Each structure stands twice: as C-alpha cells, then as structure tokens.
Amino acid sequence: MGRHRAAEPPRRGPVRSVPGRIAVTTGITCCLGLVGVAGVGEARQPHPDVREALADRAAVEQRASRDHTRAVPPVATSSPTPTPTKTPKEVVRPRHPRPVAGLDQRQMDNAKAIVDVGRDMRLPRRAMVVAVATAMQESDLYNLASDVVPASFDHPHQGSGSDHDSVGLFQQRPSSGWGTVAELMRPAYAARAFLSALVEVRGWEDMSVTGAAQAVQVSAFPGAYAKHERRAATVVAALA
Structure with a gap:
C-alpha cells in the first residue's frame, strides 16, 4: 500500500472586521471592532460609521472630563448685616447708698x-x-x-x-x-x-x-x- 499524503490544511482567507463586535480567536486580537490576525498583514481601517461613533464618544468623554474638573465658583448670596442689639445694662445699686435729705x-x-x-x-x-x-x-x-x-x-x-x-x-x-x-x-x-x-x-x-x-x-x-x-x-x- 502506498502512503496517503496528508491532506493540506485549508487555506484561510482574510478575516473580516465586524463593526461593533469584539471577536476572540486563536492568534487574533480585537479592539473596538478592529480584528488583527498575527502574521496576516495590517488591520483594515474601521468602517466610516465606526470612526464617527468613536469620534463622538471621545468628544463626549472629553467634555465630561472638563466639566468634572472645572471649579465652580460659589454663588454669592447677599444677606443684610445684622444690626447689633444693645442689651440694657443692669443697674447696680450700692448696698449702702449715699444719704440724702438729712438722713444718716x-x-x-x-x-x-x-x-x-x-x-x-x-x-x-x-x-x-x-x-x-x-x-x-x-x-x-x-x-x-x-x-x-x-x-x-x-x-x-x-x-x-x-x-x-x-x-x-x-x-x-x-x-x-x-x-x-x-x-x-x-x-x-x-x-x-x-x-x-x-x-x-x-x-x-x-x-x-x-x-x-x-x-x-x-x-x-x-x-x-x-x-x-x-x-x-x-x-x-x-x-x-
């Protein structure tokens, strides 16, 4: 019997990127909808809709960051200065008052x-x-x-x-x-x-x-x- 030749592995075509999905497979790294295959050349550019969505998201995050760190000045409230009230002084009467009208x-x-x-x-x-x-x-x-x-x-x-x-x-x-x-x-x-x-x-x-x-x-x-x-x-x- 002659030896059978091992069947050659099927050739793989380029892996398409699917917008909005994250795919994980052996030898494949995916980030933000971009799929890269080790040793298979450069990753394709994201779809224009994806780029626009990413740009909008980055802008929103940048504004949120600025709003979070912005110092908000305190609101000045004008309140009338209270007028100090004068408390009547207690009259201290001497224990032995000075005699008048000829009294001792x-x-x-x-x-x-x-x-x-x-x-x-x-x-x-x-x-x-x-x-x-x-x-x-x-x-x-x-x-x-x-x-x-x-x-x-x-x-x-x-x-x-x-x-x-x-x-x-x-x-x-x-x-x-x-x-x-x-x-x-x-x-x-x-x-x-x-x-x-x-x-x-x-x-x-x-x-x-x-x-x-x-x-x-x-x-x-x-x-x-x-x-x-x-x-x-x-x-x-x-x-x-």
Missing part, C-alpha cells in the same frame, strides 16, 4: 429696704413715698426694739421705744396680727407687711400721703405724716 447711713439703708420691697412688688413710686413717710413718723426710720417686748432685743435693732408692743420701722404690733416679733424686726418683712396692707385700701392712689398712711396705721395723730412727704419723695427719688 442707718436711716438711708432702712429707706432702701423699703424701696427695694416696693420695686419687688412692682408698685408705683407713690406707694414707696407713702411707706417711707410713714416710717419717718413712726420710728424716725430706725429699726426699734420695744421696752415692753424683751424678746425684741434679741434681734438686730437701732434703739427702742415703749409704745405698747410696737416694734420695727413701722411700729407694728405682734398682738394685732402683723407678724411675730422676729419677723417685724426685719425691715424687709415690715415693709412688705405695710405695703401689702396699703394696696388693699380702695383708692389709695388718689389719697394724700396722710390719708393713705392713716388708712393703714390708724394712728392717734393722723396729720403727722404730711410733714414728711417732701423728704420722703427726695429719698425715694434717690433710691428708685
């Missing part, structure tokens, strides 16, 4: 205690004038103990009186329900007790100082309060 320091301090209570109760200045004038008449604006009440000397005092069991700036009597001896010997308490009774008097704002004071104190000498009105007004004006 102890009397002035007691007048301050009366005015401070009136301010705390949000009363008009007229009420403070009535209260200071009353204390001027009753105790000469001193915090008095009572010779009749020995317990009153156990508390801070600035002299003493002997009118029944009357004590303090307004000579209020514990036996009449104004408060305990200890309470009435405190100027602030005594002032609040007086002013609380004053505002309960109907029409006190329209009364004279004498009439308003007498309505609270029920004194045996009602006309005595009037002589202290001018000095009391001067003192309150210096403190209020």
Whole structure:
C-alpha cells in the first residue's frame, strides 16, 4: 500500500472586521471592532460609521472630563448685616447708698429696704413715698426694739421705744396680727407687711400721703405724716 499524503490544511482567507463586535480567536486580537490576525498583514481601517461613533464618544468623554474638573465658583448670596442689639445694662445699686435729705447711713439703708420691697412688688413710686413717710413718723426710720417686748432685743435693732408692743420701722404690733416679733424686726418683712396692707385700701392712689398712711396705721395723730412727704419723695427719688 502506498502512503496517503496528508491532506493540506485549508487555506484561510482574510478575516473580516465586524463593526461593533469584539471577536476572540486563536492568534487574533480585537479592539473596538478592529480584528488583527498575527502574521496576516495590517488591520483594515474601521468602517466610516465606526470612526464617527468613536469620534463622538471621545468628544463626549472629553467634555465630561472638563466639566468634572472645572471649579465652580460659589454663588454669592447677599444677606443684610445684622444690626447689633444693645442689651440694657443692669443697674447696680450700692448696698449702702449715699444719704440724702438729712438722713444718716442707718436711716438711708432702712429707706432702701423699703424701696427695694416696693420695686419687688412692682408698685408705683407713690406707694414707696407713702411707706417711707410713714416710717419717718413712726420710728424716725430706725429699726426699734420695744421696752415692753424683751424678746425684741434679741434681734438686730437701732434703739427702742415703749409704745405698747410696737416694734420695727413701722411700729407694728405682734398682738394685732402683723407678724411675730422676729419677723417685724426685719425691715424687709415690715415693709412688705405695710405695703401689702396699703394696696388693699380702695383708692389709695388718689389719697394724700396722710390719708393713705392713716388708712393703714390708724394712728392717734393722723396729720403727722404730711410733714414728711417732701423728704420722703427726695429719698425715694434717690433710691428708685
């Protein structure tokens, strides 16, 4: 038998490029629709439609890159400059105000205690004038103990009186329900007790100082309060 000659491998023709496809085969490299065969010559030029599509894509990517890296300036917003508001300064009142109207320091301090209570109760200045004038008449604006009440000397005092069991700036009597001896010997308490009774008097704002004071104190000498009105007004004006 003779030997058969091996059949020659079929010859391959050039591989066509298919636009828009990526083909992978042995010895073939494809990129973006271009197919190259190793050892088979140069790759054919892409179809005109492919070239146009690639050019459009490159332009889009270039614009996107520029837009991504472009610095966008901040938008200036005009807002009115706020006007600084001025906060009212707190009035710092001295603990021991300078005496006026011929008072000494102890009397002035007691007048301050009366005015401070009136301010705390949000009363008009007229009420403070009535209260200071009353204390001027009753105790000469001193915090008095009572010779009749020995317990009153156990508390801070600035002299003493002997009118029944009357004590303090307004000579209020514990036996009449104004408060305990200890309470009435405190100027602030005594002032609040007086002013609380004053505002309960109907029409006190329209009364004279004498009439308003007498309505609270029920004194045996009602006309005595009037002589202290001018000095009391001067003192309150210096403190209020």
